[in-house]
Structures are given as structure tokens and as C-alpha cells.
Amino acid sequence: MDGRTAAVLSQFVLFCLRVLRAEDGGGWSSDFSLQDEGLCNMDVFDGRSLSYQHFIDRYAYSRPVIFRGLTDNAKFQLLCSKSNLLRHYGGRRVRLSTANTYSYRKVDVPFQEYVDRFLKPQSTNALGSDTLYFFGDNNFTEWQSLFEHYEAPPYALPHTSGAYSFGIAGPGTGVPFHWHGPGFSEVVHGRKRWFLYPPDKEPHFHPNHTTLSWVTETYPHLPEDEAPLECTIRPGEVLFFPDRWWHATLNLDTSVFISTFLG
Numbered sequence: 001m002d003g004r005t006a007a008v009l010s011q012f013v014l015f016c017l018r019v020l021r022a023e024d025g026g027g028w029s030s031d032f033s034l035q036d037e038g039l040c041n042m043d044v045f046d047g048r049s050l051s052y053q054h055f056i057d058r059y060a061y062s063r064p065v066i067f068r069g070l071t072d073n074a075k076f077q078l079l080c081s082k083s084n085l086l087r088h089y090g091g092r093r094v095r096l097s098t099a100n101t102y103s104y105r106k107v108d109v110p111f112q113e114y115v116d117r118f119l120k121p122q123s124t125n126a127l128g129s130d131t132l133y134f135f136g137d138n139n140f141t142e143w144q145s146l147f148e149h150y151e152a153p154p155y156a157l158p159h160t161s162g163a164y165s166f167g168i169a170g171p172g173t174g175v176p177f178h179w180h181g182p183g184f185s186e187v188v189h190g191r192k193r194w195f196l197y198p199p200d201k202e203p204h205f206h207p208n209h210t211t212l213s214w215v216t217e218t219y220p221h222l223p224e225d226e227a228p229l230e231c232t233i234r235p236g237e238v239l240f241f242p243d244r245w246w247h248a249t250l251n252l253d254t255s256v257f258i259s260t261f262l263g
């Protein structure tokens with residue numbers, strides 16, 4: 001086989017795998033998922049239709065924004081299939097944190113055990129402080145061979161560098177309102193619903209309750225002037241959150257996601 005045939009063939013294989021992946025969410029989809037994607041009242045841009053300069057001028061320091069197709073992480077998505085991650089990292093230990101605003105408790109388990117025992121739909125009556133969630137605290141030595149294939153959003157803030165946080169969580173899980181420095185968050189598999197408020201508009205929430213309970217109990221009764229910015233993002237979409245913006249997330253499906261914190 002000559003080089004050109006090999007290249008065409010590998011493109012074809014990649015294409016077929018992409019079709020497969022799109023259908024089964026990388027093998028992560030479960031019987032249960034949340035259907036309500038809510039509304040999207042945020043600015044969304046395709047590819048580079050928002051230039052870097054306009055991003056800096058209009059959003060970077062003032063407003064969250066969503067990019068669609070800014071990066072091509074098709075290969076990373078394939079590497080993050082359930083079968084591939086279990087094959088390569090099943091025996092590695094991952095550090096779980098409680099899913100509340102100030103996550104106090106950390107628990108280390110083998111990745112395989114996390115997938116078998118913890119990765120399930122959020123139960124509606126559990127507290128966030130009693131729910132263990134795999135996001136961040138990644139051992140970069142062990143996961144380097146995966147992260148090196150991630151194409152980070154190219155729109156970095158001046159004088160910052162990025163640090164990755166990678167995670168996987170079940171449908172209905174999510175972290176309740178909290179804030180930190182600026183960054184990007186991308187969904188690799190599944191869908192993630194976001195709620196955001198500016199730094200000076202602290203939302204009403206209980207730090208130990210789940211986002212799911214906030215969405216079912218508080219959100220429907222919010223007065224109009226307390227409505228959040230919100231949107232559901234899918235694979236290939238990345239959300240930018242500016243410094244100190246309040247945000248809460250809700251995974252609608254079993255989701256694989258990666259954030260790039262800029263600091």
C-alpha cells in the first residue's frame with residue numbers, strides 16, 4: 001500500500017469511527033438521560049466567526065460565550081470512548097470529590113471501580129455533599145498520554161497558561177454554583193447544561209444541594225430579573241467563563257468533559 005492509499009484509508013476509518021461515536025456517545029450513553037436542554041440565551045459563534053480580537057474586546061473580561069467547532073477533537077473523542085479509557089486507565093486510581101460548592105471530601109478509587117460503582121444517575125434525594133464526582137485532581141503523569149491529544153481552545157487570555165481538568169459523570173450530576181478564575185469547558189461526550197451569573201449577582205442556592213435539586217425546586221420560581229444566562233453544550237462546543245462568574249452545571253447524559261483553567 002502506498003502512502004496516499006494509506007492516508008485515504010486512515011481517513012475513511014476515522015470517518016467510520018466518527019459515525020459510530022456520534023451514535024453511541026463513545027459507549028457512555030445509558031438508558032437514563034435528562035431531556036430538558038432548557039433555553040440558550042447566550043452568544044454562540046461558529047468556528048472562528050468571532051475573531052480573537054473581538055473575543056478579547058467583547059467577552060474575555062466581561063461575558064461568557066460559546067464556540068462551536070473552534071477546535072477539532074474528533075481523535076480525542078475516540079480516545080475517550082468507554083472501552084478505550086477502561087482498557088488503558090481502568091487500573092489507575094482517580095480522586096473523587098464531593099459535588100458541592102466547597103468540596104470537602106476526597107476519595108481515591110481505581111477508575112474501573114468508579115465506572116462500575118459510582119457512575120450512575122444522580123438520585124434526586126441525595127445531597128451534593130454526599131455525591132462523589134470525578135472531575136479534576138488528575139494525575140498528569142498517568143493521564144499525559146491522553147491529554148496530549150486534546151486540542152485546547154486557541155483563544156487563551158494574555159499572560160495566562162492553561163491547566164486541564166478532566167472528568168466523567170452520570171446523568172443528572174453536576175456541580176452547584178461556585179466561581180473561580182477564567183477558562184474554557186468542552187464536552188467530549190454527552191450534553192452539559194450550564195447556568196451562569198455575573199460576579200456581583202450571587203444566585204440563591206444551598207452549597208450542599210445538587211444542581212438537579214436547584215433546577216427542579218428553585219429555577220422554576222426565579223423572578224425574571226434573577227434569570228441566569230444558560231445553554232446546553234454538546235460535543236464540539238466549548239463554553240468560556242470569565243473570571244469570578246458564578247456557574248452551575250448539570251450533565252444531561254453520562255458526560256465526558258475537560259476544562260482548561262487559565263491562570
Ligand SMILES: *[C@@H]1O[C@H](CO)[C@@H](O)[C@H](O)[C@H]1NC(C)=O
Pocket residue numbers: 139140141142
Ligand atoms: C501520579 O502517578 C505516578 C505514577 O503512577 C505516581 O508515581 C505519583 O505518585 C502520582 N502522583 C500523585 C500526586 O498522586
Ligand SMILES: *[C@@H]1O[C@H](CO)[C@@H](O)[C@H](O)[C@H]1NC(C)=O
Pocket residue numbers: 104129207208
Ligand atoms: C455542608 O456539608 C458539610 C459536610 O457534610 C458540612 O460540614 C457543612 O456544615 C454543610 N454546610 C451547610 C451550609 O449546610
